[in-house]
Amino acid sequence: MITAEKIFKSFGTCTVLNGINLAIGAGSTIGLAGPSGSGKSTLLRCIQGLESPDSGRISREGYPGFMFQDFQxxxxxxxxxxxxxxxxxxxxxxxxxxxxxxxxxxxxxxxxxxxxxxxxxxxxxxxxxxxxxxxxxxxPDILLCDEPTSGLDVAATGDVVALLKSIQNEETTIVVASHNLDFLVQISNRIILLKNGSIGADIVPQELEDPIVHLRGLCD
Ligand SMILES: Nc1ncnc2c1ncn2[C@@H]1O[C@H](COP(=O)(O)OP(=O)(O)OP(=O)(O)O)[C@@H](O)[C@H]1O
Ligand SMILES: [Mg+2]
Structure with a gap:
């Protein structure tokens, strides 16, 4: 379980997270989508505790593991x-x-x-x-992945999909930031689109006929 209440985060004059409210149930896999610079990594880093919000509160239950966008x-x-x-x-x-x-x-x-x-x-x-x-x-009980498929071809992306699916269970909460909407649709129960510091959409991909077209329309 992860909850974020009224999270604000700015770097200098740039407000990256502008009052994010979020409740993520244990056992779900959440996809974080949004244009480059929309704050996906910043939100993940705040959840992990690598970054502190300027205001607001984040709580999480369980041991978190973080996969960095630049590998480290x-x-x-x-x-x-x-x-x-x-x-x-x-x-x-x-x-x-x-x-x-x-x-x-x-x-x-x-x-x-x-x-x-x-x-x-x-x-x-x-x-x-x-x-x-x-x-x-x-x-980890909570797996936070930042762009786990960037630079991967279709076959290698399929390996990551299979691996993430194999660790999905009632206890493990997964949050994945990615530009790859097709990948997010394959693994997520819920996809959150960040836009201009706010949640621009919060969808259940399985409920939409074409979630990728829907999300692309909202990204533009
Ligand atoms: N430590 C920092 N210092 C200054 N600015 C930062 C810092 N971290 C992030 N930013 C800025 O905050 C904004 C959001 O960055 P973030 O990395 O969270 O976006 P993102 O959605 O993950 O982008 P991408 O899709 O390119 O990975 C960007 O404008 C970025 O330049
Ligand atoms: Mg990022």
């Missing part, structure tokens, strides 16, 4: 060590369990062949998927 992989670690670093440091799970889970994530995301490589030797799409695996290894 450790350059001096292999893919395998990037994925296992945080749970190893925090001694969260037994080693065999972690390694089996890391293997499964690598396989699901079709990046098993990249296991021993360093981030500089990965494509943008491969880095994207390592960043997602690194977040998922911690088993």
């Amino acid at each position: 992989l450790f350059p001096h670690m292999t893919v395998w060590d990037n994925i296992l670093y945080a749970p190893r440091v925090r001694k969260l799970f037994p080693r065999a369990y972690l390694e089996a889970k890391a293997d499964r994530l690598l396989r699901h995301l079709a990046i098993g062949q990249c296991k021993d490589r360093y981030p500089t030797n990965l494509s943008g799409g491969q880095k994207q998927r390592v960043a997602l695996a690194r977040t998922l290894i911690l088993g």
Whole structure:
């Protein structure tokens, strides 16, 4: 469960979030759409606590995990060590369990062949998927993903769709910011469109005949 009440956030003279109210039930997958600069990343960062709203209140229940738009992989670690670093440091799970889970994530995301490589030797799409695996290894109750498919081709996007669907359950709340409306429609129970600092639309894609056309019309 995530609630945001009257969230305001400005950078200098630019008001990015202009009184956002939001209630997200546990177990739902919310797509955040909106033009570039509309505040999707800022809202996700406020939910995670990486950024503080100027005013308003955010509350969330459960352990959150964040997948960054610019990956933020450790350059001096292999893919395998990037994925296992945080749970190893925090001694969260037994080693065999972690390694089996890391293997499964690598396989699901079709990046098993990249296991021993360093981030500089990965494509943008491969880095994207390592960043997602690194977040998922911690088993977050709330998964916040910023543009998890940017730079991915159709097949790799399909892998991300399948993986997100495989972790959808009654306890896990997922919020995904993306420009890819087709992707958002495939994974979301609800899509929120940010526009000029406010919620411009809040739709259930399954209830609309053509949600993509509907959202595109509202984006223009
Ligand atoms: N730390 C910051 N300092 C100054 N301005 C910022 C900062 N973070 C974001 N902004 C500005 O806030 C606005 C919203 O940015 P944000 O990254 O949230 O948009 P977005 O919807 O995620 O865009 P995109 O689709 O391009 O990722 C932009 O005008 C951006 O330049
Ligand atoms: Mg962004």
